């Protein structure tokens with residue numbers, strides 16, 4: 001949980017300090033005031049590229065000195081900071097207690113889970129978006145997931161290059177790369193499968209309400225029925241022609257259904273898809289809290305505005321006691337049901 005957040009030359013915020021409380025943190029302000037920017041800054045305190053997956057160079061304040069800083073104090077007197085310097089705007093610096101660490105090390109200190117309007121089309125987008133979403137959920141539960149994903153990617157890229165550049169590629173080298181892909185691919189698949197199973201179990205138990213129950217399945221390539229090294233070795237000519245590997249966990253998909261309607265999520269109405277996503281995110285937050293012993297920091301961008309008053313009240317009810325929950329909206333009235341005891345900041 002964050003006890004303090006300081007933004008320096010981050011997007012439209014030249015200098016902003018927030019000292020939020022432990023429960024709801026509500027950011028209000030007109031369109032463009034910089035509410036999502038604050039949530040993005042919080043999301044950068046966890047591994048990865050943040051909730052917009054933006055380039056670092058885009059985050060430094062335009063017409064500012066170059067470079068940006070996001071610093072936070074966490075409960076337990078932990079100080080973490082990330083940012084860039086003007087001289088190297090694309091190089092991310094991460095510090096914990098003043099010492100430089102790799103961005104992946106942030107997972108040890110903070111889990112951040114978010115839901116933004118940009119995710120509205122998740123169920124109708126190409127499989128890659130859902131895979132990335134699932135990997136983010138998995139990473140919060142299994143810190144080795146990033147390492148396996150990086151090594152898998154590196155081996156796959158090396159194999160793609162070898163097949164593309166060399167008419168008669170070294171077979172032993174190819175086999176070694178395929179063995180690496182098989183090893184890390186199996187770990188990736190197993191961790192994703194574990195996440196899907198744990199979430200699916202929770203979602204079935206979750207009462208219907210403003211957050212619809214999703215059925216989850218991992219489809220496409222799955223390690224359970226395939227031997228990746230053998231499939232890759234057999235598919236070398238095919239992959240050389242395609243210019244990429246056509247089998248492996250980089251081809252899996254998270255298939256989501258609306259349990260109440262027995263329908264594919266992509267066929268549901270916009271509101272139903274939002275409810276499914278919200279249900280998924282909340283189940284995931286519960287799971288993170290159970291596994292890590294601390295609730296994640298939840299970032300819900302423009303979620304309140306999209307719900308009718310009854311659903312909104314039910315959401316607030318569900319969220320209370322779930323740790324620090326950051327929410328944004330253009331109007332104070334959206335948050336009237338939260339009562340008095342929450343942190344509020346009006347951005348201008």
Ligand SMILES: Nc1ncnc2c1ncn2[C@@H]1O[C@H](COP(=O)(O)OP(=O)(O)OP(=O)(O)O)[C@@H](O)[C@H]1O
Nearest residue numbers: 011012031032033034035036037058059060061062
């Ligand atoms: N690098 C940057 N430097 C300065 N301003 C930036 C930078 N990047 C984005 N902005 C500005 O930030 C503003 C958008 O902020 P943000 O998306 O946080 O708004 P918001 O308060 O969430 O608005 P809405 O209610 O419309 O979603 C825009 O005006 C944009 O021009």
